[in-house]
Amino acid sequence: MSKVRTVAVNEYLKAIRSKAFILGIVLMPVLMGGGAIAVAIAENTKDLDEQVFAVIDNSGGLRDEIETQLEVRNANLNDEEGNQDRARWALDDDVATGDDRPLDEIYSERVEAGEILGFLTVGKNVLSLEAGSERGLTWSTDTPTADDLPDWLEYKIEEIVSGNLIAAAGLTQGQQAKVDLANAGVRMRTQGLVSVNKATGERKEAEEVDEISQILIPIVLVMLMFMLVMMSTPILLNNVLEEKMQKIAEVLVSSVSPFELMLGKLGSAVAMSMTLALLYLGGALVFVHNIDGVPQPILDALNPGILAWFLFFMLLLLLTSGAIFSAIGAACSEIQDSQTLMMPAMIMLVGPLMFLGPVIQAPDGTLAQVLSFIPPMTPMMMFLRMAIPPGVPWWELALALLGSTLFTLFAVWAGGKIFRIGILFQGQTPSFKTLFGWLFAK
Amino acid sequence: MDAVRLQGVTKRYKTQVAVDDLSLEVPRESIYGFIGPNGSGKTTSLRMILNIIHPDEGRIEVLGEEALRAANDRVGYLPEERGLYKKLKVHQILGYYGSLKGMSFADARRAGTEWLERLDLADAGNKKIEALSKGMAQKVQFIATVISRPELLILDEPFTGLDPVNHEVLRDAILELNRQGTTVIFSTHDMSMAEQMCDFVFMIFKGRKVLDGTLASIQEHYGTDTVRLRISGGPELVREHPSVEKVVDLGQVQEVRMAGDPQALLAHLVQHTTVQHFEIAKPSLHDIFVRIAGPDASNGAALTSAEEEAIR
Numbered sequence: 141m142s143k144v145r146t147v148a149v150n151e152y153l154k155a156i157r158s159k160a161f162i163l164g165i166v167l168m169p170v171l172m173g174g175g176a177i178a179v180a181i182a183e184n185t186k187d188l189d190e191q192v193f194a195v196i197d198n199s200g201g202l203r204d205e206i207e208t209q210l211e212v213r214n215a216n217l218n219d220e221e222g223n224q225d226r227a228r229w230a231l232d233d234d235v236a237t238g239d240d241r242p243l244d245e246i247y248s249e250r251v252e253a254g255e256i257l258g259f260l261t262v263g264k265n266v267l268s269l270e271a272g273s274e275r276g277l278t279w280s281t282d283t284p285t286a287d288d289l290p291d292w293l294e295y296k297i298e299e300i301v302s303g304n305l306i307a308a309a310g311l312t313q314g315q316q317a318k319v320d321l322a323n324a325g326v327r328m329r330t331q332g333l334v335s336v337n338k339a340t341g342e343r344k345e346a347e348e349v350d351e352i353s354q355i356l357i358p359i360v361l362v363m364l365m366f367m368l369v370m371m372s373t374p375i376l377l378n379n380v381l382e383e384k385m386q387k388i389a390e391v392l393v394s395s396v397s398p399f400e401l402m403l404g405k406l407g408s409a410v411a412m413s414m415t416l417a418l419l420y421l422g423g424a425l426v427f428v429h430n431i432d433g434v435p436q437p438i439l440d441a442l443n444p445g446i447l448a449w450f451l452f453f454m455l456l457l458l459l460t461s462g463a464i465f466s467a468i469g470a471a472c473s474e475i476q477d478s479q480t481l482m483m484p485a486m487i488m489l490v491g492p493l494m495f496l497g498p499v500i501q502a503p504d505g506t507l508a509q510v511l512s513f514i515p516p517m518t519p520m521m522m523f524l525r526m527a528i529p530p531g532v533p534w535w536e537l538a539l540a541l542l543g544s545t546l547f548t549l550f551a552v553w554a555g556g557k558i559f560r561i562g563i564l565f566q567g568q569t570p571s572f573k574t575l576f577g578w579l580f581a582k
Numbered sequence: 583m584d585a586v587r588l589q590g591v592t593k594r595y596k597t598q599v600a601v602d603d604l605s606l607e608v609p610r611e612s613i614y615g616f617i618g619p620n621g622s623g624k625t626t627s628l629r630m631i632l633n634i635i636h637p638d639e640g641r642i643e644v645l646g647e648e649a650l651r652a653a654n655d656r657v658g659y660l661p662e663e664r665g666l667y668k669k670l671k672v673h674q675i676l677g678y679y680g681s682l683k684g685m686s687f688a689d690a691r692r693a694g695t696e697w698l699e700r701l702d703l704a705d706a707g708n709k710k711i712e713a714l715s716k717g718m719a720q721k722v723q724f725i726a727t728v729i730s731r732p733e734l735l736i737l738d739e740p741f742t743g744l745d746p747v748n749h750e751v752l753r754d755a756i757l758e759l760n761r762q763g764t765t766v767i768f769s770t771h772d773m774s775m776a777e778q779m780c781d782f783v784f785m786i787f788k789g790r791k792v793l794d795g796t797l798a799s800i801q802e803h804y805g806t807d808t809v810r811l812r813i814s815g816g817p818e819l820v821r822e823h824p825s826v827e828k829v830v831d832l833g834q835v836q837e838v839r840m841a842g843d844p845q846a847l848l849a850h851l852v853q854h855t856t857v858q859h860f861e862i863a864k865p866s867l868h869d870i871f872v873r874i875a876g877p878d879a880s881n882g883a884a885l886t887s888a889e890e891e892a893i894r
Contacts, residue, residue, distance in 0.1 A: 386665040386666075386668070387663040387665030388665035388667060390659075390661045390663070390665070391679070391727075392682070393634050394632045394634055394659035394661075395654060395679070395682035396682060
């Protein structure tokens with residue numbers, strides 16, 4: 141038993157004296173705190189800018205009701221501490237006058253111009269007292285993923301309609317459940333915008349939003365990008381560390397330069413992920429194009445253009461994270477230390493996933509814009525914004541591409557510098573100050 | 583033309599000077615021994631020759647090429663601490679290492695097969711490294727070093743851990759390569775091996791060159807002040823003689839450094855004991871090494887140009 145104690149004490153002392161443990165003491169709360177803050181930001185960061193929408197009320201009686209409900213809601217936008225935590229929604233007062241075009245064309249134009257978020261079209265039978273009737277509710281927008289407002293409208297209209305039904309039927313409270321079931325007819329369809337060809341004057345009707353193609357497929361693609369990068373780049377850390385610990389690295393760098401060695405490893409990671417990406421995406425394309433009845437929106441969502449962007453953004457992410465993981469592997473002399481240094485790099489990959497919800501809700505909002513300009517997050521965030529309507533303006537894409545490409549080049553350069561010295565460095569894992577010094581070493 | 587030429591090479595790690603103003607010429611087709619205590623700058627010097635690390639000052643020319651890494655495909659390197667991918671098969675490793683030196687995979691595999699047969703490892707080609715004994719793995723590492731028929735072979739402690747049979751096999755292979763024109767630089771702590779194999783011996787101590795020349799010229803420089811003897815009664819009788827500076831007791835034999843006439847010591851010993859062996863000899867490389875780097879060493883002074891010229 142005393143020998144067990146000796147081993148335990150020795151192992152314990154070795155562990156708590158290690159740099160990994162000491163760093164972990166500081167890093168763990170920082171990372172957990174940072175993670176909690178990120179989650180809190182993700183949950184609480186909402187665009188608080190006023191959102192304006194229009195109503196085309198063919199029933200003639202619902203607009204005022206909605207306005208009343210809006211006034212109630214807008215009077216309660218603050219949280220318990222008095223801080224505004226919900227965006228103000230307002231009905232558009234700029235009713236077109238002197239314009240003979242159909243209202244949906246006018247409002248579609250205004251949505252595209254960014255003046256209003258969308259417009260609600262209300263069928264003339266919306267207030268029908270006949271349970272289950274088609275009430276003709278349509279939400280038209282170019283940002284179908286921003287569904288807080290249409291969901292609220294749907295809910296409020298359902299309240300109004302069911303209230304009318306209950307009153308008309310003279311039902312008791314206990315019988316309301318049956319009425320709620322009967323109100324299944326209050327269903328909001330979400331669709332795109334009406335467009336008019338300016339040259340020919342030809343009108344193109346709005347198409348219904350397909351949630352699978354416009355929301356689910358982009359999310360799946362972002363998750364796929366994350367998984368493919370995770371499958372190939374963290375392995376580089378172990379791979380390099382193994383070569384260093386087993387003294388293979390010294391033989392290799394007598395034949396190739398350390399930078400060439402690192403590039404070779406990055407090349408292998410890129411090839412591995414690209415192979416899997418081509419396999420999965422190619423398989424998906426072959427499948428959807430050879431099965432009858434696949435809706436056109438899904439075919440459109442998996443268009444070659446967006447898949448090419450997927451591969452390009454994944455390439456940037458692979459090179460960046462691969463260079464970082466290779467450098468960590470080269471700098472460390474023990475697996476324990478490498479795990480500690482690995483955590484910040486992992487956060488770079490996992491971080492964007494925490495913000496998927498808010499970005500989908502407001503793909504052109506401030507949070508989404510800021511995140512897609514933070515270089516380590518750009519590949520996943522910008523791709524997501526590109527893949528979901530309404531897309532991103534060209535200048536945002538160009539700026540993000542420039543920033544992200546420069547950051548990737550910097551990561552590969554810095555990773556190469558650390559790799560060059562670290563791969564032959566023996567002994568204690570270097571401090572961050574030492575690593576920084578390696579960047580500028582001769 | 584020299585295979586390797588260093589001129590005024592200095593390498594510092596922060597404030598520590600690992601190699602200090604080193605100049606060296608390794609003639610082509612020679613066997614050049616690098617000796618020196620641990621931490622004296624041997625490995626740093628070898629790594630600079632290999633362009634793995636770069637000097638802070640000075641010039642390095644390898645096989646006539648000064649540009650970085652230009653000559654690396656013509657250089658084979660066996661590091662002191664061996665490492666092979668444990669999960670790979672022998673043929674795969676040899677193919678990979680040969681490819682890194684510019685060979686086609688097929689050529690590397692063919693050359694690998696020949697070498698495996700030559701080093702009695704013909705059956706090992708399809709075995710994983712983890713399935714080999716330490717000696718077999720060391721031979722595979724050696725083959726990986728020489729598979730591309732390098733013009734310059736740099737071996738860091740090539741015989742460490744080998745049994746006498748494999749030791750001989752490897753030594754013969756190195757000598758054969760040398761006979762075919764390969765220049766060999768090898769670093770070793772085995773002084774007798776350096777004496778037997780090397781055309782030239784170079785010693786580095788505290789980053790500075792302290793020996794450089796043929797074994798004969800080095801021994802000549804250190805004179806004939808050594809007596810190797812075997813007597814009854816042990817070394818105490820030798821130590822008490824006034825002309826004896828130092829006695830190294832090797833067990834069966836004692837190596838004595840004299841400050842006076844060896845004949846006087848012989849006369850003294852004959853009077854007091856039975857002398858079984860008495861030989862006036864040149865100092866061994868081991869003895870020279872210990873004189874320079876041992877605890878009793880007066881200093882680790884580098885060679886002056888005149889001394890260097892005298893030794894060469």
